[in-house]
Amino acid sequence: MATVAFHTLGCKVNQYETEAIWQLFKNAGYEKVEFENKADVYVINTCTVTNTGDKKSRQIIRRAIRRNPDAIVAVTGCYAQTSPNEVMDIPGVDVVVGTQGRDKLLDYIEQYRQERQPVNAVKNIMKTREFEELDVPEFADRTRASLKIQEGCNNFCTFCIIPWARGLMRSRKPESVIAQARKLVEAGYKEIVLTGIHTGGYGEDLEDYNLADLLWDLDKVDGLNRIRISSIEASQITDEVLEVINASDKMCRHLHIPLQAGDNEVLKRMRRKYTVEEYADKLAAIREALPGVAITSDVIVGFPGETDEQFENGYHFIEQMKFAELHVFPYSKRSGTPAARMPDQVDEQVKHERVNRLIQLSNRLSEEYASQFVGQVLDVIPERPYKEDPDSGLLMGYSDNYLQVVFEGPQDLIGKVCRVRLDESGAETCRGTLARVLDDSEKVVQ
Ligand code: SF4
Numbered sequence: 001m002a003t004v005a006f007h008t009l010g011c012k013v014n015q016y017e018t019e020a021i022w023q024l025f026k027n028a029g030y031e032k033v034e035f036e037n038k039a040d041v042y043v044i045n046t047c048t049v050t051n052t053g054d055k056k057s058r059q060i061i062r063r064a065i066r067r068n069p070d071a072i073v074a075v076t077g078c079y080a081q082t083s084p085n086e087v088m089d090i091p092g093v094d095v096v097v098g099t100q101g102r103d104k105l106l107d108y109i110e111q112y113r114q115e116r117q118p119v120n121a122v123k124n125i126m127k128t129r130e131f132e133e134l135d136v137p138e139f140a141d142r143t144r145a146s147l148k149i150q151e152g153c154n155n156f157c158t159f160c161i162i163p164w165a166r167g168l169m170r171s172r173k174p175e176s177v178i179a180q181a182r183k184l185v186e187a188g189y190k191e192i193v194l195t196g197i198h199t200g201g202y203g204e205d206l207e208d209y210n211l212a213d214l215l216w217d218l219d220k221v222d223g224l225n226r227i228r229i230s231s232i233e234a235s236q237i238t239d240e241v242l243e244v245i246n247a248s249d250k251m252c253r254h255l256h257i258p259l260q261a262g263d264n265e266v267l268k269r270m271r272r273k274y275t276v277e278e279y280a281d282k283l284a285a286i287r288e289a290l291p292g293v294a295i296t297s298d299v300i301v302g303f304p305g306e307t308d309e310q311f312e313n314g315y316h317f318i319e320q321m322k323f324a325e326l327h328v329f330p331y332s333k334r335s336g337t338p339a340a341r342m343p344d345q346v347d348e349q350v351k352h353e354r355v356n357r358l359i360q361l362s363n364r365l366s367e368e369y370a371s372q373f374v375g376q377v378l379d380v381i382p383e384r385p386y387k388e389d390p391d392s393g394l395l396m397g398y399s400d401n402y403l404q405v406v407f408e409g410p411q412d413l414i415g416k417v418c419r420v421r422l423d424e425s426g427a428e429t430c431r432g433t434l435a436r437v438l439d440d441s442e443k444v445v446q
Contacts, residue, residue: 004030005039007060010047012195012230014077016146018045020134021076021102028106035064041072041109046079046087048165050332054079058090065092072109076102078165082336084122098122099151099166100132125167128152133176138187143383143397143415145189146230149177149214150196154204157260158271158338159300159331166197171206174214181221190381190417191226191252192218200232212240219248225417226381226400228252234259234274234282242289253290254402257283258298259321262314266303269342276317283321294324294369294401301358302331302351304342311354318361324369324402326362330355363427370403370425377435380405380420382413396429407432 004025008018021043022032033039042064046057057079064073074095075087081098088096095108101121108119131151139145152167153160181192196202203210218227227250232241234257245251257279261267264275274282286293299318301311318326330351333340378399386394386406395409397418406429407420413434420432 001029001031002041003033003037003039004041004043005033005035005037005064006043006045007035007064008045008077009053009057009060010045010049010078012146012193013148013197014045014047016136016148016195017077017102017134018043019136019139021045021105023136024103024106036067038068039071040068041074042067043074043076043105046075046077048077048079048082048161048334050334052332054083054086058086061087061090061093065090072112074105074109076105078162081122081125081165082161084120088118088120093118095119096122099125100128102134103132125152125165128167129170131170131172133172135180137180137183143189143381144191144193144228145184145187146195147177147180147184147192148172148196149194150199150202153198153201155198155273156271158269158342159303159334161334161337162197164336169198169201169205171202171204174206174209174217177214178217178221181218181224185221185223188415190224190415191228192224193228193230194218195230198233199230200236210238210240211236212238212244215241215244215248215251219244219250224250225379226250226252228254228400229256231256231258233257234279237282237286242286246289252400252402253292254294254296254324254400255286256296256298259318260298260300261303261306261310262299262317262321263306263310266306266310266314269305270300270303270339276313280317280321292372292401294403295321296325296327296402297321297323298327298329299358300329300331301354302346304331304339304346305344306331306346315357315361318358319365322369323362323365325366326358328355328358328362366427367425370422370427370430373399373401373403373422373430374425375422377419377421378403378405378432379438380407380418380432381415382407382409382418384414385411403430404428405430405432407434409434413437 047053072094076097094112149172151170153163154169380397380399382395382397386396417438419435422432424431
């Protein structure tokens with residue numbers, strides 16, 4: 001039996017697509033082996049979100065080639081899409097496929113086997129209008145299933161290369177999303193995480209069907225306990241979306257809404273599509289519709305031209321927004337983006353200090369958010385034994401409002417919906433006590 005090994009860099013969408021590519025190999029009779037081992041075929045799913053992403057992708061590609069010089073090495077993903085010639089120039093690379101046409105990967109590998117000529121199958125992604133169906137009936141992870149619903153982005157934020165790697169916005173057919181959701185429930189998943197490159201943009205390219213419609217249709221899927229949206233732009237949280245999040249008892253009380261900067265001048269240079277006032281108004285509307293909702297966010301620190309004053313404006317704005325968690329990223333120049341050519345690049349030391357201040361603020365805000373739920377009973381789906389103390393009989397999982405909760409319980413509870421009373425809050429982890437386990441017919445608490 002031929003063997004295949006995978007290595008994935010980057011985001012949830014890349015992780016999802018590697019699982020889908022594995023399904024193709026599995027159906028063709030391949031056996032999956034660890035990337036550290038010798039394999040007949042290596043598939044590297046690359047990332048290009050930063051220049052470091054490119055560098056790491058090249059390192060992994062070379063590692064595969066060294067591991068088995070006789071193997072067929074296939075490279076896919078965003079770096080392959082944006083820089084196919086650079087990838088083809090790496091001695092030992094045999095097949096290069098960008099962010100489309102992965103469903104033909106096995107054909108390209110067979111073509112290489114026959115002709116022994118490297119195959120460059122990268123096409124112009126900006127011309128693509130169809131969503132590429134890549135089905136994943138099950139994942140290596142047993143508890144939360146990603147469900148890719150959308151591809152591409154039309155926003156062209158000045159720091160971001162993604163639209164050039166993924167193309168313009170394309171939504172998956174609703175019936176295909178629902179069909180996969182049913183399959184994932186049959187495979188035992190209680191929670192589905194809707195993912196994409198610009199997830200909240202779902203439906204913007206469809207006739208008479210939008211994200212709210214899709215959420216209502218997913219709400220009707222029997223046996224599904226939780227629906228989580230991986231990320232959504234403030235401008236895409238319409239009243240209709242708020243209505244379904246409020247009415248459905250499957251929608252998680254958690255929204256990840258990237259802010260990127262808390263100052264209007266910086267937002268303008270980033271070409272973001274909102275002001276801090278509009279963002280704050282949207283959060284106020286969300287909190288009114290969904291009391292206790294966890295709002296998490298992303299922020300870029302040290303964007304070109306960011307002054308001390310603009311950083312302080314951002315710091316105070318973030319403090320007011322009371323996020324449940326903040327992902328803080330130091331601005332990283334990505335060649336080929338407008339921001340990389342901007343003057344006034346911020347000094348690395350200054351960036352470092354600003355990142356630390358925001359991480360401390362994020363920890364304080366996370367602690368404040370979690371402390372509201374001490375004494376309450378929350379539904380938690382344990383994902384694994386508590387790594388920090390594996391023999392302790394403790395399990396770790398997330399509540400619907402994205403609190404990481406550790407509680408005592410047997411491992412056969414993994415993947416089940418457990419009712420847990422929160423005893424102690426923390427910036428990263430909360431402690432709780434198991435009250436009881438829900439059986440499949442029971443509704444979750446909200
Ligand atoms: S919204 Fe902006 S940051 Fe996000 S993928 Fe699109 S261009 Fe990139």
